[in-house]
Amino acid sequence: MTSIRIRSLQALDLQSIPLPNGTEVSSLVARTSLDGARRVPQGAVGRVASIEGDTVLVKVVGVGSVAYARDEIAPRRVGQVRFALEREAAEKALRETVLLDATVGSRAWGLANADSDTDLRGVFLLPFRWTAGLAPPPDTLLSQDGSSVHWEHRKAIDQLLRADPNTLEMLYVPEVRVRDPLGAQLVAHRDAFVSDEIYGTFGRYALSQARKLAQNARLAEHRALTTGWLRDDPALTLDATAARLAREASLALPEPEAIARCKQYLKQLCRSMHDQGLLASADFAALVSFSKTASAQFDLPRELRPKNAYNLLRLLACATQWLRTGRPLITVEGALRTRLLEIKSGQVAIAQSLAWAEAMGAELEDARARSVLPRRPDLRVAEALAREARTEAARRHFAPVSGVFGPDGPPPPTPQFEQDAEPALDAALATDTP
Numbered sequence: 001m002t003s004i005r006i007r008s009l010q011a012l013d014l015q016s017i018p019l020p021n022g023t024e025v026s027s028l029v030a031r032t033s034l035d036g037a038r039r040v041p042q043g044a045v046g047r048v049a050s051i052e053g054d055t056v057l058v059k060v061v062g063v064g065s066v067a068y069a070r071d072e073i074a075p076r077r078v079g080q081v082r083f084a085l086e087r088e089a090a091e092k093a094l095r096e097t098v099l100l101d102a103t104v105g106s107r108a109w110g111l112a113n114a115d116s117d118t119d120l121r122g123v124f125l126l127p128f129r130w131t132a133g134l135a136p137p138p139d140t141l142l143s144q145d146g147s148s149v150h151w152e153h154r155k156a157i158d159q160l161l162r163a164d165p166n167t168l169e170m171l172y173v174p175e176v177r178v179r180d181p182l183g184a185q186l187v188a189h190r191d192a193f194v195s196d197e198i199y200g201t202f203g204r205y206a207l208s209q210a211r212k213l214a215q216n217a218r219l220a221e222h223r224a225l226t227t228g229w230l231r232d233d234p235a236l237t238l239d240a241t242a243a244r245l246a247r248e249a250s251l252a253l254p255e256p257e258a259i260a261r262c263k264q265y266l267k268q269l270c271r272s273m274h275d276q277g278l279l280a281s282a283d284f285a286a287l288v289s290f291s292k293t294a295s296a297q298f299d300l301p302r303e304l305r306p307k308n309a310y311n312l313l314r315l316l317a318c319a320t321q322w323l324r325t326g327r328p329l330i331t332v333e334g335a336l337r338t339r340l341l342e343i344k345s346g347q348v349a350i351a352q353s354l355a356w357a358e359a360m361g362a363e364l365e366d367a368r369a370r371s372v373l374p375r376r377p378d379l380r381v382a383e384a385l386a387r388e389a390r391t392e393a394a395r396r397h398f399a400p401v402s403g404v405f406g407p408d409g410p411p412p413p414t415p416q417f418e419q420d421a422e423p424a425l426d427a428a429l430a431t432d433t434p
Helices: 079-095 154-162 165-170 179-189 199-230 237-250 255-275 284-295 304-325 332-344 348-367 379-398 416-433
Strands: 004-006 026-027 047-053 056-059 064-069 073-075 097-103 119-124 140-142 148-152 177-178 415-417
Touching: 004 177, 026 056, 079 097, 079 140, 097 148, 097 165, 097 179, 119 140, 119 154, 119 165, 148 154, 148 177, 154 165, 154 379, 179 379, 199 237, 199 255, 199 284, 199 348, 237 255, 255 284, 304 332, 304 348
Parallel strands: 119 148
Antiparallel strands: 004 415, 026 047, 026 073, 047 056, 056 064, 097 119, 097 177, 140 148
C-alpha cells in the first residue's frame, strides 16, 4: 500500500531544522570534550542533551558531553529530520487550539527545587478542516525540549480511559488552566475516568519498573566492570571475562551455568552497544577496542537517575490512597515527602529506594482489596465528551466563527506520497553530513 504523509517543507535547510533533545546527530568538525580529556573526531555520533542559545550540548557515550555550534552538527537519520520538521510545523499551526494545560511533575507534587524544570501537559482540539482530509493530522504537540506535551482531545480521552498516569494526574494537579469551555468539560467530568484500572497503570506498573530498574542497575555495574577490566588488560578473552564476571556477580548458580549466563550477557552487551553506534561490530573484539579508549566511568543511564526511583514510590503512594479513599495523592507531605526528597537528592542508594518500592507492594494489594473505586471508567460520559468536541469543532467552522477554529484558521496539511519526500531528505543529509 502506498503511504501518504504530511508535506513538511518544500526546501530543506538542515541548519534550520529544530533538534529536539535526544536527536541523534553527527559532528561536522572535530572538538574536545567539555572536561578537556578527549578529542572527539569529525563524524562522531551523539544525542542532543540541551540547547542554550547557539550552543548545542551533545552527549557522546564513552566520551561525555561535547559543545558544538549549531552549524557544526547535523541530524543523522532521515526519519528524525522528518519528525522534527513535522513536529515544529504542527506546534506552530495548532498552538492556539489548546483547550487546557497544567503544570505537572515535581512542581505539582511539592518536590521541586531551584533546579526543577517546569513541565506542562495539556489537551488541544483539531480544527474541523484538519480532520476532513487524507493527510493524517498530528495527535501530539511536543516542544523542542520535551517539557511541554499536549494531546489531541480524542487521544487524551483514550488515554484517560486506560487510566494513563500522566493524563489522569493532569486533570487533578493544583494548577490546571482552562482555555476553552471544552477544556472545562474535561475537568468537570474527570471523576468519570477514575476506576480500579489505576491499580495496574499506577501501582503494578511502578512495581514492574522498580524490578526493571534493579536489573538495569546490575547490568550497568557489570558493563562498567567489564570495560574497566578490558581497558586494564586487553588480552582478556571472552571466556576469561565471563568467568571473572560470574565470580563478581555472585550468581546463585553452579559455576558452569553462571559462566555461560555471563558469556551470553557479554554477547548481548556487544549487540546493544553496536546498535547504539558505539561499537564498529557486534562482537567481543569491538568491545575490547572500545574499552581501550572509553572514559573510565560511564555516565549513569537515564533510567537509573534518582528522579525515576522517587517517582515510582510516589506512583505507588498515589495509587494506594486513590484506591482506598477515592482521592488521589498529588501533592505529597510529611514523612513521605521527606523520603522522596532524600531519594531525589541522591542521599539514598537506588537499591534502598527499590526495596522501599517492593515493601509498598503489600499496601497496594490491600488497597485494591478494599477499593472504593468503580471497576471500569464511565464509557458513556467519555463517548459524550468525544462527540461534543468534534461537533463543536464543526459548528465553529460552519457558523462560522473567527479564530483558529473557523474557516480562516491554520490551513490543514496537504498529503504527499512517502517516496516523493525521501529523495530530497536523503540528498540533503548526504550533502551536509560526512
